[in-house]
Amino acid sequence: MRRHAAGVHRLAASMVGPGAADDVVQEVFISLHRSLKTFRGEAKFSTWLHRVTLNACYGALKARTTVPLSQEPEPRAPHSPVHRSEQAQVRERLAAALNQLPRDQREAIALRELSGLDYAEIAQITGAELGTVKSRIARARAALRAWLTNAGVTP
Structure with missing residues (x-):
C-alpha cells in the first residue's frame, strides 16, 4: 500500500x-x-x-x-500570493479541461501523464489496441492544448 x-x-x-x-x-x-x-x-x-x-x-x-473542478492544496514552497493564485488558476483550468475530454481520452492521458505508464501498459489496462491508445493520447493532448489556449493559459 x-x-x-x-x-x-x-x-x-x-x-x-x-x-x-x-x-x-x-x-x-x-x-x-x-x-x-x-x-x-x-x-x-x-x-x-x-x-x-x-x-x-x-x-x-x-x-x-x-x-x-480540482482544488488541490497549495504547494508548501514559499511563493508569493500572486504566484500561488496563478498556480491555482492553472490547476483549476487544467481540471476543467480534463473534465471536457471524452472518457477514453481522459483515461489514457491520465494513465500516461499522471501514472507514467507506457503505451503498452495502457493498452493492456484499457483493452484497446496500441495504435488506439496512441491516438487517444494524441487527441487528448491536442484538445487540452486548444482548451487551455482558449482559456488563456500559455505554455
Whole structure:
C-alpha cells in the first residue's frame, strides 16, 4: 500500500477530483485486499491495480451527478500570493479541461501523464489496441492544448 498509494491517488484525483480521491483510494485498497487471492498473475500487478483504480473512479463518478473542478492544496514552497493564485488558476483550468475530454481520452492521458505508464501498459489496462491508445493520447493532448489556449493559459 505504501508503494502504490501516491500513484493511485494521483490517478483518482485526475479522474474524480482531489476531494473524492481519498475515498476512491480507500475503496481501491479494500477491493484489492478482498480480491488479492484471485489475482492470477497473468498481467503485472500494476496493470491490475490501475484497472481496479479506474473501476473505482467510474463507480464514484456514477454515484454523483457532476465532477467538481480540482482544488488541490497549495504547494508548501514559499511563493508569493500572486504566484500561488496563478498556480491555482492553472490547476483549476487544467481540471476543467480534463473534465471536457471524452472518457477514453481522459483515461489514457491520465494513465500516461499522471501514472507514467507506457503505451503498452495502457493498452493492456484499457483493452484497446496500441495504435488506439496512441491516438487517444494524441487527441487528448491536442484538445487540452486548444482548451487551455482558449482559456488563456500559455505554455
